[in-house]
Amino acid sequence: MKGFVLKEFLHIFRDRRTMLILFGMPIVQVLLFGFAITNEINNAQIAILDESKDEMTLAITDKILSSGYFHLASVLTDRNQIEPAFREGVIKEVVIFEPNFSQRFGKENQAHMQIITDASDPNTANLLYNYTNAIIRDYTSKSTQLATPPIQIGIETTMQYNPELKGVFMFVPGTITILLMLISAMMTSISIAREKELGTLEVLLVSPLKPWQIIIGKVIPYILLSFINAVIILVLAYSVFAMPVRGSLVLLLLESILFIVMALSLGIFISTVSKTQQQAMMLSMFVLMLPTILLSGFIFPIENMPLPLQIISNINPSRWFIIIIKNIMLKGLGFGYFWKETLILVAMALFFVAMSVKKFNIRLSK
Amino acid sequence: MNQVAVDMREIRKSYNGTRALNDISVHIHQGELFGFIGPDGAGKSTLFHILTTLLLPDAGTALVGGFDTVREYGKIRRIVGYMPGRFSLYQDLTVEENLKFFAGIFKTTIAENYHLIKDIYGQIEPFKNRRAGQLSGGMKQKLALSCALVHKPEILFLDEPTTGVDAVSRKEFWEMLQRLKAQGITIIVSTPYMDEAALCDRVALMQKGDFMAINTPEVIVANFGYRLFAVKSALMYPLPAALEAMPDTKAVYRFGDAVHYLNTHEDKSAEDIIRHLQVHGHNEVTVNQVNPTIEDCFMLLMKKEETADANT
Structure with missing residues (x-):
């Protein structure tokens, strides 16, 4: 088991492309979203x-x-x-x-x-x-105080939680979600599909290793790396864009881990149904990326969507995670306000873990 | 004889309606070096997948080390070593990391079974910090064998271990197998190279999912039953057609730089063949009677199967 985890780390660290995706992408994405895509007006x-x-x-x-x-x-x-x-x-x-x-x-x-x-x-x-x-x-x-004042209704508007209407406040939660989803799910699904493609899975299967041991061994390194990623994004958001964390940081990190586990189990599930790395990547892209961006409330508010899309967005884990981190970071709310969303994520994680252990083939699927 | 390492009965497997294995049975004894010999597509890999519990047969049963491949796959996976047909190690890990990993998943260490792999691993140990992907074909093979051996398996399955390996490495590889056999490990190997059959204790000649013969290489050769002639002429290209035209021809096929010829009549001599060919305009004809090899047996058996198929 220890050997398996070690091996997985070696795979990751030896592959320059993987490393780039793992650590280059989060930084570039946060900076891009933060600086380039902004709703503010300057000059x-x-x-x-x-x-x-x-x-x-x-x-x-x-x-x-x-x-x-x-x-x-x-x-x-x-x-x-x-x-x-x-x-x-x-x-x-x-x-x-x-x-x-x-x-x-x-x-x-x-x-x-x-x-x-x-x-x-x-x-x-x-x-x-x-x-x-x-x-x-x-x-x-x-x-008008000079002239005869007409009847006036003074409207005082307050933009609660984000008084300056900063775009970063909206993008950081979304970016964290996308990146965790992408890295956790796509990377694990690809790494398992690679073992299938290269035939090493054949050798692993003809060994005393149990499916759950292979899965756990695959997942542990990615949990760690994704978690480090989440921290990097938060630090960037805090230091470069002055994004506040008004609620409990510990709670935020715990929720992130929950989301990572959920995404990883989704990734394993994807790898059990795809035969090649390419297939795993395409599936991850279509199943994960697009809904995460479009149907999570990250860019387009869910309330404004047509009813069928609103219903579909319910099965999108990103939707719930974005609510949770917004609540913690921007509103500073406690667990009592989003235990429902947390429960949904837990249920989804359990569902995908169960599905992947069940679908993980103990033999070659031919 | 000894205890049975593999007891396979009436195994059948189809892919999308095409038969890959045709209700075949075989017994392999403990401590035996057994070879499945046949061309690509004969069903060797499918058979290995079934015996190593990676595939379920459509019908029939197979016991490996006394355990059922379907129900007791977990027990089989503990006692066998498996080396798949294509190189299936981690190319981005070093030689030593690969070996350590495979020792690890069987809950053993390199040191514990070093005596078993010393002979093989010793040769690649100087390169232990090199990535497996950068090894030569022969060295990859040795590493793969070391990894399959490191947990001291009772039965070793080697699927085409010498395909794509140079002649010298092939020879070395078979010598290593002989030494492993001496340590009491049952070795089951598949190969498309007929010349390797002679190195096995017993072989099964495979063609299109059937066993054409299962016996020791010596017995198979002894049962050939025909006089075999190697024929050469100045015009090699039309030679087979000219030989086919002889009455009572049993088989004609190219073999190396000659054409091998069999006639159903025992008394047909080399002179008869020369005479026939000269009539058909061939010069510089040489005809030698030669001893049949496993490959000759294979060609003849294949021919028999084809005519049998044609008759049914």
Whole structure:
């Protein structure tokens, strides 16, 4: 048994590709998700068309530009310039003030602005609009105190748990899930399929080793390595992106181990039904990767999915694990709030372990 | 004789409707060096898989070391050593790591049975820190044999151990098998090389899932029953056709650089053959009567089976 585990470690450490996938991928993925794929706005290029140029429009312009989110790329003088400005592709938003802006405001107690955004990227357009809108509302709420105040409902919004709406907070739990799933399940399934392919499994079978011994021997190294991976991702998230762990760290790690075990048993199950490494890899990709990314609530909220997909997402272990880590890391909740999800993962782990021990062939399947 | 190491009765196995093994039976005694001889596709590997408990037969029973291959597979797996046809060790582990691993899964150590493998492992021990994937064919074979032996098996199954190995290593390998046999291990080996049959105590000649003969190589050769002529001529290509044309021809087949010829009539002499060939325009004809080998027996038996098949 000890020899088996040792052997498995040697396989992993001697194969440069495996090592790269094991330790290169988590780092690259976290950094990629953290830096490149972000929903935040920094220095968005905008243009301003000010047709009144009075003290009020200048003040609003000033406020927008000093917010730090926007950068003035050009000043337009005519409405005909708007279309060409967007076409150049640099400008994402144009802010327009109507003529005699402050005069109207004084007389009619209302004036008009127009915000045009480049909605070829709808998410960004929406965000830009919201940011700009917030700034203007802030300005008006202060300046209307001068005039006769109309009835106003003040809305104070708080983004609970992630006040700055940082994208990293959303991506880190998802990334941990994907990586643990991928590494644990894919790597074990490939490593067992490799023994089948190279014929070494034949020799292992004609030995006193029991199926569960072969499985445990295969799995132990990957549990350890996946766990180290989870820790690396957390450390990266914490140090580079200032991602908090508001709940219990121990609980988080324990839940991670549970998820790893579940993923490993899924991997073994995959290897029992595939004959070659290639087959194992393709199966892992389709069965694990896509649902983990698309159906876990990582990118697309599950509540917005059509009902059949919502139901399918229930059998996706990643879905439950993402809920658990979000609860621990972002909300700082205790075990009492996600024991149900934990129980589901335990049940899934047991199911796959039982299935793979049962399906693990004591003979050659021909 | 001695106790029975393998008792196989009426074993049948089919793959997708094609018969791989055709209700065949064999007894192998303890301490015997037994060879299954036959070309690729004769069913040797399938037979080995059944005997090493890796495959279930469709019908029939087999006892290995007194244990049933279906019900008592666990016990068999403890007492046999198995070396599959293709190199099945971990290429990314070193020679020593491989051996240690296989000793480990049988809960033994290299030191414990070193006397058994010393002869073989000693030759590759200087390279013990080399990765198994970088060994030459002959050395791989020795390592695989060491790994199959390290737990001191009672019965050793070697599936085509000398395929793809150079002539010198093959010879060495058989010498090693003889020494292992002297230690009391039953050795069951399969090979497509007919010349290796003579090195076994007894052989089974296999063809298309059937045993054509099971006996000692000497008896098989002695039962050949025909005068065998090796024929050469200046024109080798049309030679077999010309020989076929002779009356009462039993068999004609290429053998090395000559053509082997059998006639059903005992009194046909070399001169008769020369005369026949000269009539058909062959020059520089030489005809020698030679002693049959196992390969000749195999060809003849195969021919018999074919005619028997054709008649049924």
